[in-house]
Amino acid sequence: METTTKRQALIKAINEQLELAYDDTLQEILSLLKIRKQEDESDERDFEEGLKDIAENGTLTWLEHQQKTA
Known part of the structure; x- marks a missing residue:
């Protein structure tokens, strides 16, 4: 519930700033x-x-990778 409240507050703050922003x-x-x-x-x-x-x-172990690239 706390996360939802924080999210809503953040969205509200963003919307307020968007209303003030220039078009560009x-x-x-x-x-x-x-x-x-x-x-x-x-x-x-x-x-x-x-x-x-x-x-x-499949996959390689790190050691196999090192040996192939050495």
Whole structure:
């Protein structure tokens, strides 16, 4: 419950500041949020691909990796 209250207070404070912001600032904020979303989606795809690779090819121990790259 405390987390919800803190979140609501944070959203309220952000909304108050957004109302005062210039249009170009709002556009920048929107662009940053879109970039963040794209990065998150990319990270999720990379993670899923990594899991698929592990399932198909197995994994190496750190020692095996060191020996192969030495």
